[in-house]
Amino acid sequence: MPLARLEVPDLEHGLREKLIRADRLRPGDRAAHSTTIYGVSLSGDMTDTVLGHAGNGYPDASIELDELTRVSLPWAGLEAVIGDVVDHHGDPVGVSPRTMVQNLVERFGALGLAPVLGFEYEVWVFEADAGRDLPLPARLARAGAMSDLVAELARRMAAIGHPLSAVRSEVHAGFIEVSIAHGPALHAADGAARARRYLAELCAERDLIASFMAKPFGGREGAAGHVHASLERDGVNLFAGGELTAEAAGFVAGLVDSLPDLTLMFNPHVNSFKRIDPRMWVPTSASWGYDDRRAACRVVLRPDASARVEHRRGGADANPYVSASAVLAGGIDGLERDLALPQPRLPSRRTVPVSLGAAIAAFEDSSFVDRLLPRRFAEAFAATRRAELARYRAWLDENITPFELARHVERA
Structure with missing residues (x-):
């Protein structure tokens, strides 16, 4: 029986998959999927959301x-x-x-603009350790396994119309950066979501594990998930040239202004905030600069299509549709409100959240979120983040940490 693969965007991974008989997934067909899709955590825990909850019995939704x-x-x-x-x-x-990405793209279209996005992810690749009961696999993948893996990923992504623009090794063995070619915003977000899933599946085929965890190792750099953005009008890149156009400046101003409110969308987990360290070129303030990797928004002025702004706050654990929406929402707000761009490297007076709890509070108290994002999305996303934090705190209450043991077993 021929099968086809249905891929549905969620609030965690980016895409969740379901195999269905191919004759039930033809053009014009409607599929079904449980509304629990928006409440399932990375580890499979369930959080009630406005669509699927105990009160309505978690019904199916149409796809x-x-x-x-x-x-x-x-x-x-x-x-x-x-x-x-x-x-x-x-x-x-x-x-x-x-859908939020689609709606934001339409708002740009009303201004005669088309946003262009590109994604890059840093990924840890481990050798799977059969039968392990460890927090982390024992070894990072070796160079020989990595080169063949990267070549096959490049072939697969090219075959589906989302070619990789670059892959490079980072400073540690088994740590790579994968860049997906830029394109229209929705197409680019789809490519990023698929690249993440297809890399994970390719690794599993080879007894490897692809990890997008933001900070698996203390004392080392974390894994980033940067979003590159530019604007086009009639096919012309408004970031290209020797200086920022008025539209490009307004877009960047919106990114800087919105970062305190939208940190949760770039850093959605407890572990996300352990990556935030200015010594590792991870920004701690809402700021921008010309080709400045210490700033949250790095503006790269070039004469061609590679001119852009790079939003550097996000970790590899961020959902590509969610981080894309955060960039687009900030950018369109800067344009619609004609925000003035502050001086380069001048941090915002507003504090950027430094923990998941603070990020949730900033998101839920934000007038920006109320104005720019769908209410149901904001409620569901905040609910799943609160559940994530509650589960972490419950774990801390029930477990003894290595810090406590090292400090107190022989000294208390």
């Missing part, structure tokens, strides 16, 4: 297929297509981060 995303996966022998959750009338449900 509308986006035929522009239908691709053949020759290595798997099946087709894949991305679908978004809609209600039974076909209207968006207001929670999907992918």
